[in-house]
Amino acid sequence: MTINLRPGSTVMFTGDSITDCGRAATEHGLGSGYPLRIAGEWGLRHPERAVTWLNSAVPGDKVRDLEARWQADVLDARPDVVSVLVGINDVGWHTIAPEGHVVPVEDFAAGYDRLLAPLAAAGTELILVEPFLLPICATVEAGDALVDAGIRKQWRADLDPKIQVVRELARTYGAHLLAADGMFAELCATAGPEHWSEDGVHPTPPAHAALAAAWLRLVA
Template identity: 80%
Template sequence: MTITLRPGTTVMFTGDSITDSQRLESEDGLGFGYPLRVAGEWNFRHPDRPVTWLNTGIAGHKASDLEARWQADVLDAHPDVVSILVGVNDMGWHTIAPDGHVILAEDFAAGYDRLLAPLAEAGTELILIEPFLLPISGTVVAGHAHIDDGVRKEWRADLDPKIQVVRELARTYGAHLLAADGMFAELAAASGPEHWAADGVHPTPAGHAALAEAWLRLVA
């Protein structure tokens, strides 16, 4: 079943930099990524069903960072639908991080669950977007660090259990799952991963368009 967006529905996007997409620099606060594309396409298709679109993504945030601001940034807005994309910063960035901190899958699961529980209790519709990592070959630049294939394989081994956490939580809470990791794997196999995310993490305009199209298939 799809989520029905009725006139007056409030939709909240939240997460990390992929959702943030420079929202504070944008006129409507939605940024320049998939939330803006979703809102624009919905408003084009359904001028008779106005929806309030909100974005509280913040670049660099982990699930624990979302939890720290959850009440003020999400719950207090009383959204009807909440769309969450988080997890890539909970991945094995510790291989280059100065603090060497490792976020275990079980800790990620517990924190994510604490995000979802109050929303489910309030009857909020949930869309969970899998974190994803595209298989970029060779050395690329992520922030200020040069990442080789070996490190990226370590990241993949660390991220896969966290993707599974998101899938399991979606089942537990009856949430709609946007299987972004699998989607991008299929797209990358057909046309090359750089077309969708030049650094394997942050979507290109085409990658944001793919996320938006997949998101819109979950709503009616």
């Protein structure tokens, strides 16, 4: 089953920097990433079915940060569809920043569940996008630190159980799952991972296009 976007529907994108993509600096408030591509493609395909597109993502957010602003930024907007992409910032960044907070998978699961419960109770359609990590081999900068492939392997070990949480929550709430981690693993077999992300976390324009195309396959 796909989501039926009726005329007048409101869609809320939320999450971290991958979704934010500089939204505050854009007149439409959608940023320059996959939410903008989705809105543009939808408008091209269905000019007779106008949809209100909103983006409340904030760079660096973890699940607990979303929870702190959930009422004002998401619930109060009364969206018909909520699309969530969060989780990469919940990974153990302590591997490069000792003061970083490690989010246990149990806390991640409980917090994410609290985000979804009121939406499900209100009958809101849910799209959960898996957090993802691409296997970049080169050493790249992350903040003030240099991150190599070995550190990213530690991130992967922390991220995988959290991806599983997202999958389980999608089943629990009957949400639509966008299996982004698996999608990018397949795409990396057709073009190198650097084509899709320079640092393994933030998508390049082709990767945003891939996310948008996969998202649009979930709606009708």
